[in-house]
Amino acid sequence: MKPNERAKYLEDYAESKKKGIPFFPDAIFKDAIAALIVFLVIVSLATFVGASLEAVADPSDAGFTPRPEWYFLFLFQLLKFFPGSLEVVGVFIIPMVALGFLVALPWTDRSARRHWTGRPVVTSITVFLFAGAIFLTVQAITAEPPPTADVASGDQIALLYSANCAGCHGTTISASSGTDLYKVIEGGTHDGMPAWNSDLTSIEIDALVGFILSPSGYTLFVDNCSECHDMQSLAESDSTELRRALDEGPDYAPHATLGLPVWREALTKADQAKLLNFLTAPDGQRLWFQECSACHGQSVAYSGDRKDLEELIRRGGGHLQMPSFGSALSPEEIETLALYVTVPSAAPEGAEMFGRLCTSCHATRVPTAPDLETARQLISLGGSHEDMPVWGDILTDQQIDALVDYVLAAAKLPNLDEAEQLFLQNCAACHGNLGEGGTNPTRAGDIIAPISTAEYLATRDDATLRSIISQGQPNFGMSPFADTFGGPLNSDQVDLLVAYIRSWAEDPPVDLPPDIPIVPQGARTAPALYEALCAQCHGASGEGGIGPAYDAAWQASKTDQQIFDDINLGHAATAMIAWGDLLSSQEIEDMVTYIRTLTGEAGQSAPLTYVSSILPIFDTYCAACHGVLGGWTATSYEDAMTSGDNGPVIIPGDPDSSSLVQSLIGTHPDGLVMPPAVTMSQSDIQKIIDWVAAGAPEG
Amino acid sequence: MQPAANDDRLKQTGDWLDERTGWRGNWTAVFLRKIPKVSWAYTLGSATLFTLVLQFVTGILLTLYYVPEPQQAYASVTYITNELSFGWLIRGIHHWGASAMVLLAILHMVRVIIYGAYKYPREVTWLTGVGLLLLTFAFGFTGYLLPWDQRAYWATVVGTQIGSVPPVVGGFTKDLMLGGPEISGLTLSRFFGAHVWVLPSLLVALVAIHLFLVVRNGITSPPKRDE
Numbered sequence: 003m004k005p006n007e008r009a010k011y012l013e014d015y016a017e018s019k020k021k022g023i024p025f026f027p028d029a030i031f032k033d034a035i036a037a038l039i040v041f042l043v044i045v046s047l048a049t050f051v052g053a054s055l056e057a058v059a060d061p062s063d064a065g066f067t068p069r070p071e072w073y074f075l076f077l078f079q080l081l082k083f084f085p086g087s088l089e090v091v092g093v094f095i096i097p098m099v100a101l102g103f104l105v106a107l108p109w110t111d112r113s114a115r116r117h118w119t120g121r122p123v124v125t126s127i128t129v130f131l132f133a134g135a136i137f138l139t140v141q142a143i144t145a146e147p148p149p150t151a152d153v154a155s156g157d158q159i160a161l162l163y164s165a166n167c168a169g170c171h172g173t174t175i176s177a178s179s180g181t182d183l184y185k186v187i188e189g190g191t192h193d194g195m196p197a198w199n200s201d202l203t204s205i206e207i208d209a210l211v212g213f214i215l216s217p218s219g220y221t222l223f224v225d226n227c228s229e230c231h232d233m234q235s236l237a238e239s240d241s242t243e244l245r246r247a248l249d250e251g252p253d254y255a256p257h258a259t260l261g262l263p264v265w266r267e268a269l270t271k272a273d274q275a276k277l278l279n280f281l282t283a284p285d286g287q288r289l290w291f292q293e294c295s296a297c298h299g300q301s302v303a304y305s306g307d308r309k310d311l312e313e314l315i316r317r318g319g320g321h322l323q324m325p326s327f328g329s330a331l332s333p334e335e336i337e338t339l340a341l342y343v344t345v346p347s348a349a350p351e352g353a354e355m356f357g358r359l360c361t362s363c364h365a366t367r368v369p370t371a372p373d374l375e376t377a378r379q380l381i382s383l384g385g386s387h388e389d390m391p392v393w394g395d396i397l398t399d400q401q402i403d404a405l406v407d408y409v410l411a412a413a414k415l416p417n418l419d420e421a422e423q424l425f426l427q428n429c430a431a432c433h434g435n436l437g438e439g440g441t442n443p444t445r446a447g448d449i450i451a452p453i454s455t456a457e458y459l460a461t462r463d464d465a466t467l468r469s470i471i472s473q474g475q476p477n478f479g480m481s482p483f484a485d486t487f488g489g490p491l492n493s494d495q496v497d498l499l500v501a502y503i504r505s506w507a508e509d510p511p512v513d514l515p516p517d518i519p520i521v522p523q524g525a526r527t528a529p530a531l532y533e534a535l536c537a538q539c540h541g542a543s544g545e546g547g548i549g550p551a552y553d554a555a556w557q558a559s560k561t562d563q564q565i566f567d568d569i570n571l572g573h574a575a576t577a578m579i580a581w582g583d584l585l586s587s588q589e590i591e592d593m594v595t596y597i598r599t600l601t602g603e604a605g606q607s608a609p610l611t612y613v614s615s616i617l618p619i620f621d622t623y624c625a626a627c628h629g630v631l632g633g634w635t636a637t638s639y640e641d642a643m644t645s646g647d648n649g650p651v652i653i654p655g656d657p658d659s660s661s662l663v664q665s666l667i668g669t670h671p672d673g674l675v676m677p678p679a680v681t682m683s684q685s686d687i688q689k690i691i692d693w694v695a696a697g698a699p700e701g
Numbered sequence: 702m703q704p705a706a707n708d709d710r711l712k713q714t715g716d717w718l719d720e721r722t723g724w725r726g727n728w729t730a731v732f733l734r735k736i737p738k739v740s741w742a743y744t745l746g747s748a749t750l751f752t753l754v755l756q757f758v759t760g761i762l763l764t765l766y767y768v769p770e771p772q773q774a775y776a777s778v779t780y781i782t783n784e785l786s787f788g789w790l791i792r793g794i795h796h797w798g799a800s801a802m803v804l805l806a807i808l809h810m811v812r813v814i815i816y817g818a819y820k821y822p823r824e825v826t827w828l829t830g831v832g833l834l835l836l837t838f839a840f841g842f843t844g845y846l847l848p849w850d851q852r853a854y855w856a857t858v859v860g861t862q863i864g865s866v867p868p869v870v871g872g873f874t875k876d877l878m879l880g881g882p883e884i885s886g887l888t889l890s891r892f893f894g895a896h897v898w899v900l901p902s903l904l905v906a907l908v909a910i911h912l913f914l915v916v917r918n919g920i921t922s923p924p925k926r927d928e
Contacts, residue, residue: 003821011821018737018922026732029739036744037751044755044801048793055782058775059854061884068855071841073803081863093866104831107814108824116817116924128814195862486882 007114061476076138082171100131162206163213166198175214183211184285184404188465197469204463208283215400219280222273226265236281241293244281245396248274275398284400286408287463293393294405298675312406316394325627327359328382340377343369359626411464421502424495428483436511437503438548444479449573453503456510467500509684511548526589528596535581536593544600549578553602565594610693612639613701619686623677634662639700654698657691666690730916737922742816745809746915752802753908756840759795760897767847769893771886774849799841806837818921826914829907836904843896846889857884857892 003011023029060066070078077097084092103110111124118125167175187198187207198207212219227236236244247254251264269277282289327336335355342352371377393402426435434440437454452458462470471491472484483489484496491499533542536549544552560568569590572580581590610616620628620636628636634651635641644650651662664670666687693699719725766785768777781788810830813819819827846857861884865875880887 008821015737015919015922019735019919022735022737022739022922025734025736029736029743030732032741033744033747033751036741036748040748040751040801040805041755044752044794044797045790047797048790051793051797052789053782053793053796055775055778055848056850056852059771059849059851061854066851066855068859069852070856070860071845072800073807073838073841074860077863078859090866090868093863094868101831101835104834105828108819108821108827111817111820114820116820116921116928117926118815118817119926120928121817124814128811132811 003112003114011114072139072143075142076135079138079142103127103131162202163210166202167210167214182404183214184208184283185465187211189469204285204288204461204466208285208288211285212280212283215284216276216280218273219276222269222277223280226269226277230260241278241282241289241401242391242396244278248278275400278398279400282401284398284404285463286404286406286411289397289401289405290408290412294409308406308410311409312402315402315405315409316392318390318392318394324380324384325629326382326384328384331359331381336378336381339381340371340374343371343381344374344377417498418502418505421498421505424491424499425502428491429499432480434548436548437506438511442479448479450478454506454511456507459504459507459510464500464504467503468496471496471499528589528592531585531589531593532596535584536597539578541602544597544602546602551602552597552600556602557598562594562598565597566590569593609699610689610696611699611701612642612693615689616693619682619690623682623686643698652694652698654694655696657694660694663691663694734916734919736920739920740923742812742923743920745805745812749802749805749809750908750912752798752805753904755798756795756802757901759791759798760901762791763795764897769847769889771849771889774847774889778848778850799844803837803841806834810834816921817924823914823918823921826911826918829911829914832907833904833911836900836907840896840900840904843892843900846884846892847896849889854884857888861888 056066069075077093080092080096081089082092084090107124111121113121115121184207186195187202187210188204189197202210216222223236247257248265248269250257251266251268252258252260252262265274282292327339331339338349338352339355339359341349342356346352371380393405397405429437432440432443432450433453437452439450439452442448442450470480472482472489472493473487474480474482474489481489483491483499485492539547539549540552541547546552550556568578569585570580570582570587572578572582585593617639620642624636628634633645633647635645643652643654646661648661651660653660657663661670665676666682668675715725763781766777766781766788768774778792781792783789785791813827813830842860845860846853861875861878864878865871867874878888878891879885880891
């Protein structure tokens, strides 16, 4: 504005004031009316709508979809347009530009024009800014909850996605490559996103990762697979088979008659990867247990660098020798087994043989031979045939990355003795010595469920366990244990506890419901039932274990009726189920009488000897290979004590130095882990250790 | 007593006061001044001021019962809502008054832009107005956490995370707001302190300047098409 324009304005203004009205009472009257209307509106809203109050803040419930107050919604909505590293644009740059426009307005618009038609630039910017803010606000309000297209089709994962993610992320998330989505979801590491691990199981998180990585994966699945397969069963199937089905197309045996397209040509490489990532999410821990643990057990010792390991996995290769069964089996037996591995349904009796002879290396996966003749030869001659698959051809890059990460993390063998001490000091008071749970000392009337069941361990991965231990579960009365959250443990100790809890997975001390062996009708006497059902927790002579011991103090504290009720009704959420469903009341009464005869003192256990205790273990786990392949021979005491490639593997009295024990517990310097496929139970390993410590007596 | 005598007494008291305070001059300058003929759109500013007063009154009443401490914040809000006489009304007015204030402030600003009222000689008035708008948003943000319910908590989780995004100052801003790595009792104390002490002080100061300038420069007359 020029000086003369300014003077002109002041003159005009003085003129209009002269023609104007007095502030009091005229303008004040109008203001009072406006204020009254505003007041009435506010009071009516307060009265008829009120100020809502949600449930009390619960930091552990990340399932709550956060919504800001309406006047921040436009900002909230703006964020969704700028994912990942761009978020600074939506959060900071755009709002700052808008604010800068407002602040600088009197100095950028310096013309003397005042009517809005005379200032087209300012007017249009203003309209743009406000229309934008209103548009975003309306979009945020109406987009809640944003349904994904797939929800209607009943896709469970799309439902999961729309329930948990879509509230903030809209219908799709574009993640930059190399993002560890699992970690992001599980730990909630980026802007405003909470950790989901307490709300979602690791399987659900996997599914979400697959869904996010391959939003089109679902479409691909529907278009190409869903006519014959349901998603769950495909997701649980073996990656090798999935890849073969894709690679071989119509030549893949189970697909042979279906007239399917050649997938290699029908789907681009990228689409194939998307489909595989969708079906088998890149989650190292899950891939390991699905693909590797059958041969490698819980973990492998590996201390080299990441690149070599990745190369090793990608390349695969043969490294296990199969013994020759030609001399050990009759031709008929070989025929049965050969038939079984060629066409399993043609030789059901082969299942028993396979279980007896082959599972110690092949675990539960039955290898399939292309034809009878090949099968016959393989079985009779043995040799190098079970190669490690060329994973580079089977898994997608994302899956291999995840697997390598997991193997490296799992290879750091923890000191389980120290871990057990930590568990006993910090956890056992509430969770019991074996994670069996019990009454909650911090909340009357509450029962802590077991944390050592196969089901519990399978549905929570290490990351989840780690964060539960670190942050506690305040809503269940568990305080945080990591020092970063004010607890007593440093992060190494938390890792140790996770490893300790994970070590139960081999042989869960509590299973819910317990494995109930079939009791033959004729033998339903109290002692037989006790041995089959009760002894696994209460000990063969009532000496206790996971459940209480039936010692004198216990016997004195219970009436017969109480024992009857405990058996009949069980204890909620513990391994003590309500046996009334399985036993008749007469049987329970007999059981009470039988339990009364128990003293809770275990019979003197027989000393461990090779013949009585160790040979059966060797026969089950070791003899298939270590009897015919050379190296160490496990089949007789003489051989067991003296054979071995580098001297005896058993040093009587010194289990720590015996390479047998080292390879069983995973401390062998060469990284040997035995047995290669199945995992030996802790009690069997303990027996061997005790036996070696006792001087390895023969009998 | 005669009415005339009554008027006399009032005038005497007025004179006595005027001699000691000079109120008549101020009264004339503020209330009896002439202003241009204006439309109803000009009541938006005063309506915003009215909601501000309403927020002060209801806010003060709420602090009498509210406890800014994580264990008890929610319980005290529940108490105010469900048990305290007219507590629900006070809280309801404070809740809706906040929205009304934001809405009216924005409309007021739109009116100012449309009428070109930020121009000479009212540039400083405009600046204080922008400052007041930001303060109003800050009130809304800090007040949102205080009920300590799920919505409050998670919206603040998101809000404070957003605060950490700007480069350089982001980390500091977040620490300043949270008082630690995550939302805790400290965060609640800080939000309460800001909402009840810091922001009101700034707001009162800025409103005083804003009003002084409005009175001094007068309000704009609605511009004509050729202006």
